[in-house]
Amino acid sequence: MATLFQLQRLFLSSPAFAVVGASKNTSKYGTKVLNWYKQRGLPVTPVHPRESELEGLKTVSSINELATPTQTSISIITPPAVTLTILQSALELGVPALWLQPGAADDAVDAFIKEKGLQDRVIYGGADGPCIMVQGDGVRAQLDGVIAFSSQTAMEGIPQQTTQRNPEEEAAKRAQEEEMRRDVMATVLEGAARERLSRISLVSPERSKQIEALLLRMVQSGQLRGRVSENQLIDLLEQMEDAGEKSQPKKSAIVFQRRKDPDDDFDF
Numbered sequence: 001m002a003t004l005f006q007l008q009r010l011f012l013s014s015p016a017f018a019v020v021g022a023s024k025n026t027s028k029y030g031t032k033v034l035n036w037y038k039q040r041g042l043p044v045t046p047v048h049p050r051e052s053e054l055e056g057l058k059t060v061s062s063i064n065e066l067a068t069p070t071q072t073s074i075s076i077i078t079p080p081a082v083t084l085t086i087l088q089s090a091l092e093l094g095v096p097a098l099w100l101q102p103g104a105a106d107d108a109v110d111a112f113i114k115e116k117g118l119q120d121r122v123i124y125g126g127a128d129g130p131c132i133m134v135q136g137d138g139v140r141a142q143l144d145g146v147i148a149f150s151s152q153t154a155m156e157g158i159p160q161q162t163t164q165r166n167p168e169e170e171a172a173k174r175a176q177e178e179e180m181r182r183d184v185m186a187t188v189l190e191g192a193a194r195e196r197l198s199r200i201s202l203v204s205p206e207r208s209k210q211i212e213a214l215l216l217r218m219v220q221s222g223q224l225r226g227r228v229s230e231n232q233l234i235d236l237l238e239q240m241e242d243a244g245e246k247s248q249p250k251k252s253a254i255v256f257q258r259r260k261d262p263d264d265d266f267d268f
């Protein structure tokens with residue numbers, strides 16, 4: 001059974017996000033959650049059955065229309081009856097993680113989650129359950145920490161002379177590592193990302209080794225779900241550069257007020 005923190009890490013390590021329950025009303029929590037993602041520059045798609053655009057972002061009319069549902073974590077801020085139908089679709093679509101904001105679940109939703117064994121994919125609680133606007137930044141800082149740490153150890157991890165091993169053992173070990181590296185890169189990177197990495201390796205073999213070591217670590221620590229696109233690879237490269245220069249936590253001040261009347265908050 002995953003802990004809440006593990007679930008939140010899983011949720012926030014997805015390459016894409018969607019929000020169900022945002023609306024034209026910026027006072028509503030759904031819209032605030034959408035803006036939480038937007039303000040952090042995270043790739044987020046609002047889902048709305050009627051509106052074509054919310055907070056300047058193009059919507060899709062249902063989660064069935066998400067481009068990459070198996071790589072999209074979904075925030076849900078809807079009345080429990082709607083939440084239930086979304087969970088059903090999410091299950092069919094293979095959505096990796098869902099975060100039910102306070103008030104979006106009821107007993108029927110709880111029962112559905114347990115019946116379908118979704119506890120390892122769904123973050124939920126009662127009216128005082130976890131809220132991404134309260135806890136999201138803390139979890140993200142941890143994820144950044146892991147990435148910064150990985151890239152640092154990756155940089156230190158470039159083979160040094162090891163005097164204990166004899167040359168044959170050393171060669172065998174290198175060959176084995178090389179094979180594993182190639183396997184992982186072949187499965188984990190999308191075509192365009194793989195090509196970019198091979199271009200990088202021509203210009204800077206050192207840099208491509210570092211990013212490969214980082215990707216390996218992310219695979220081994222379960223942080224990577226789904227394949228890495230070219231844009232994600234570029235993001236990682238940038239993060240690695242940032243981590244190399246200085247590890248400064250992203251700061252953000254957000255004032256959060258808990259909703260008083262749960263029924264007043266849904267507009268979906």
Ligand SMILES: *[C@@H]1O[C@H](CO)[C@@H](O)[C@H](O)[C@H]1NC(C)=O
Pocket residue numbers: 025026027028264265266
């Ligand atoms: C927007 O939502 C708030 C909070 O639910 C509500 O009090 C307000 O009446 C809504 N405004 C409109 C224009 O619907």
